[in-house]
Amino acid sequence: MTTDLIPAAMRIDRRPRDPQWTDLGGPDEPGEEYLIVVDDTAIGGTYWCGADYIADGQRWASWGPAGLSMRHPTREDAEQAQVRAYAADPGVVDRQIAAERRENAAAAARQDAADAEQAKARLVERVGADSPGPTVWALPSHHYLTGDQDDVAAVTAWLHAHGLYRVSGRHEVRVEQRTSRRVIVVEELHGWSDDATQTRVVTCTVDPPVVDAPPRPDLVELLDTHYPTTFPLIDFGQNVACVACTRHTSPQAVTVWPCPVFVAAAGRGASFPQVAGT
Ligand SMILES: [Zn+2]
Structure with missing residues (x-):
């Protein structure tokens, strides 16, 4: 690209927006979108305008520090418009990048706030907004x-x-x-x-049932090892077995739940509940 008015120390490169692209096109020949890179910073880009309302000979456009710049005869001309603007005020790109970062950060903060709000709404729906009571x-x-x-x-x-x-x-x-x-x-x-x-x-809209159920930490501890299982299916699912008592016996000799060990500890004998639903 020509370098009139552009400081010689500036290194200007052209890089396809997609690394796979190679088609630069020509004055009246479509090409792919390329970035304008100055001293390793992308300051803008150039692209082909195929629209009907653009005349032949004016099909190249660029974006960057000069804003949107259209109707250039060649990609090089479109690039120059941006590079000139950048050379006149290199800070413009920094300001644009900083503004973009601020906007991204603000958008992320808005999203975080929305997520937190949603999580709070879900929590309130699950446990209520009022304080615990006795x-x-x-x-x-x-x-x-x-x-x-x-x-x-x-x-x-x-x-x-x-x-x-x-x-x-x-x-x-x-x-x-x-x-x-x-x-x-x-x-x-x-x-x-x-x-x-x-x-x-x-x-709670219905009074809880009157239940005579003293805590039985001893039974809870026993249930760590002696507990009912339906897997594998026993008697086609008609019965459940005690895991601990059945572990060392053959499948033909399962110990049906509640097992003797648990019944003895519970002290309830035959009145003991069979399989619990939920
Ligand atoms: Zn058992």
């Missing part, structure tokens, strides 16, 4: 395995009445008295894993 009713963890069968059914029906279908049985269930409402606080299964839970709070 616990007025509590069901110990593992009640579905350690509790009386009728009690388990009553608790299940009560949870279902509140739209709670995926409550973890390995956590406590509580009713809290908050300032303007009673709420049920549960750990709800989250995703596909049985282990992942998240706290969920719903307004």
Whole structure:
């Protein structure tokens, strides 16, 4: 490119916008978009205008420190318009880059704020905006395995009445008295894993059932090893087996849940609940 009015110390290069591109075109021959690079900084670019309203002989345009500059006969002319503007005021590109960075940073901050707002809305939907209050009713963890069968059914029906279908049985269930409402606080299964839970709070509209369920930490501890499993399917899914008691026996000799070890510890004998639903 010609260098009139351009300081000799400036190193001016041309680089395709896509590294694969090689087609420079000509005065009346389309070419690909190239960047104008001065001292290793892209200050703008040149491109071919194929539109009907552009006359032949004026098909090259550029963008950069001179703004949009159109109707040049050659790519070189279009480049010069930008390089001249840059030579007159090299700071213009720095200011443009700084302005772009500021705009990007502001956009990122707006997005972060929107994300945080959304996360907060989801949290409020899940646990409510009001403060926790005193616990007025509590069901110990593992009640579905350690509790009386009728009690388990009553608790299940009560949870279902509140739209709670995926409550973890390995956590406590509580009713809290908050300032303007009673709420049920549960750990709800989250995703596909049985282990992942998240706290969920719903307004309690139906009184919780009266449940005689003293906490049994001894049974909870026993359930670490002696617990019911449906896998592999036993008796076509009619029964579940105790994992611990069945581990060392053959598939023909599974120990059906509740196993003797657990029944003895629970002290409930035949009245003990069979398979727990939820
Ligand atoms: Zn067992």
